Amino acid sequence: MATEDPGETQYSTGKMPFTVVHLGRHPKPKDLIGKAMYALGGMMRGLGTALDSIGVVVQGPYARHDHLVPNTAWMPFEANADIKPAAGAQQQVPFNPRLRESPALDIVAPLKKGSAGFVAPNAKVIGNVSLGSQVSIWYGAVLRGDINAITVGDKTNIQDNVVVHVARHSLTSAPAGGPKPTVIGSAVTIGHGATLHACTIGDGCLVGMGATLLDGVVLEPGSIVGAGAVVPPGAVVKSGEIWAGAPAKLLRKLSAEEKGFVAASADNYAKLATEHRIENGKLFEEVFLDAAIAEEREWRSLTDIDLHMGIARDDQTQLVLATRG
Numbered sequence: 001m002a003t004e005d006p007g008e009t010q011y012s013t014g015k016m017p018f019t020v021v022h023l024g025r026h027p028k029p030k031d032l033i034g035k036a037m038y039a040l041g042g043m044m045r046g047l048g049t050a051l052d053s054i055g056v057v058v059q060g061p062y063a064r065h066d067h068l069v070p071n072t073a074w075m076p077f078e079a080n081a082d083i084k085p086a087a088g089a090q091q092q093v094p095f096n097p098r099l100r101e102s103p104a105l106d107i108v109a110p111l112k113k114g115s116a117g118f119v120a121p122n123a124k125v126i127g128n129v130s131l132g133s134q135v136s137i138w139y140g141a142v143l144r145g146d147i148n149a150i151t152v153g154d155k156t157n158i159q160d161n162v163v164v165h166v167a168r169h170s171l172t173s174a175p176a177g178g179p180k181p182t183v184i185g186s187a188v189t190i191g192h193g194a195t196l197h198a199c200t201i202g203d204g205c206l207v208g209m210g211a212t213l214l215d216g217v218v219l220e221p222g223s224i225v226g227a228g229a230v231v232p233p234g235a236v237v238k239s240g241e242i243w244a245g246a247p248a249k250l251l252r253k254l255s256a257e258e259k260g261f262v263a264a265s266a267d268n269y270a271k272l273a274t275e276h277r278i279e280n281g282k283l284f285e286e287v288f289l290d291a292a293i294a295e296e297r298e299w300r301s302l303t304d305i306d307l308h309m310g311i312a313r314d315d316q317t318q319l320v321l322a323t324r325g
Contacts, residue, residue: 074125076109110145114154118273121280132156132186136273153186153203157269160192167198167215180215187266191227199231202239206262211248224254224262 029038056063110125114133119125123137128145132154137143140161143150148166158164167180180198184190188201191209199217207213208227216234219225223237226244237243242258244251282290 073119073121073123074110076127108145110143116277118277118280120276134270134273136269136276138162148198149181150184151181152184153188155186155266155270156184156188156190157266157273158184158190159194159209159269162190162192162194162196164190164196165198185221187263189262189265189269204262204266206265222254222259222262224258226251 029035056065108128110127110129110131112131112135117131117133117135117137119131119137120139120141122139124142124144125131125137126142126144126146128149129143130149130151131137132152134155135152136157138158138160141158141164142162143152143158143164145166147168150164150166152158164182164184166182182196182198183200184196185201185203185205187204189206190196191207191211193210194207195212196207197213198215199213199219201207201213201219202221202223204222205219206224207219208225208229210227211225211229211231213219213225213231214233217231218236220237220239222239224242225231225237225248226242228246229244229248230246231237231243231248235243235248240254240259242251242254243249
């Protein structure tokens with residue numbers, strides 16, 4: 001049997017001794033006085049917001065704006081005319097949006113192409129970066145396209161804590177000292193904690209966990225760099241080869257099984273990224289509801305209450321019905 005409180009439903013002693021669901025952080029009151037105070041508070045808050053807006057208009061360009069920046073996971077960077085072609089989206093914005101007359105600033109912002117991928121909330125995608133369709137950028141990864149371009153092909157996964165950067169000047173470039181971007185092909189897997197610097201990676205490659213690819217490195221399509229390897233500047237890993245060690249050298253040729261693993265890895269991460277995108281997009285109430293459902297299922301598995309009563313029911317349906325009193 002359930003007992004109701006404002007905004008939540010609890011089971012009585014001997015049943016489920018915890019909150020089943022709490023929809024909303026601040027449930028609306030049900031009594032007359034509570035409703036009146038709730039309405040009065042809403043009016044006062046609305047009035048305060050209106051007065052603040054009027055104050056900003058009066059202060060003009062000298063107004064101070066207080067706001068919380070949620071996360072700079074997806075941020076533009078000042079455009080560099082020397083770097084062409086740009087991977088990101090080039091645009092002009094006012095140098096100071098608060099001033100009526102402000103010089104224009106050329107920026108380049110990260111660009112997503114094709115169907116939705118996944119960029120983790122604490123990943124950083126900065127500046128001159130282009131992401132293909134179904135690309136996944138995982139937790140803690142950094143793609144810093146501040147001094148050159150980064151291009152990532154379709155269905156590529158860049159896993160947790162990977163660092164991808166570029167070079168303004170590189171001894172391995174032709175001519176010497178020229179700029180070098182980072183280009184990552186399609187269906188590529190970049191393992192956890194790897195470092196990619198001003199290199200080129202072909203389609204269907206795999207870079208192992210903790211590996212480092214230095215300036216001018218080229219991975220031809222269908223090649224693998226082993227975990228922890230350090231590939232020296234200017235090295236070329238041919239198609240169908242596995243390189244390992246520090247400095248990395250040719251280890252052997254890929255087997256048919258390993259080629260299949262690389263392709264499956266890209267597909268699996270593309271599917272997994274969809275689940276993470278959905279979970280990270282949930283509202284507070286949805287996350288709270290998920291936690292309540294999990295707690296209820298654990299309790300039922302421990303007590304076997306439905307089993308003893310001969311009842312088979314969907315846990316989520318039962319939970320929703322319980323919240324309706």
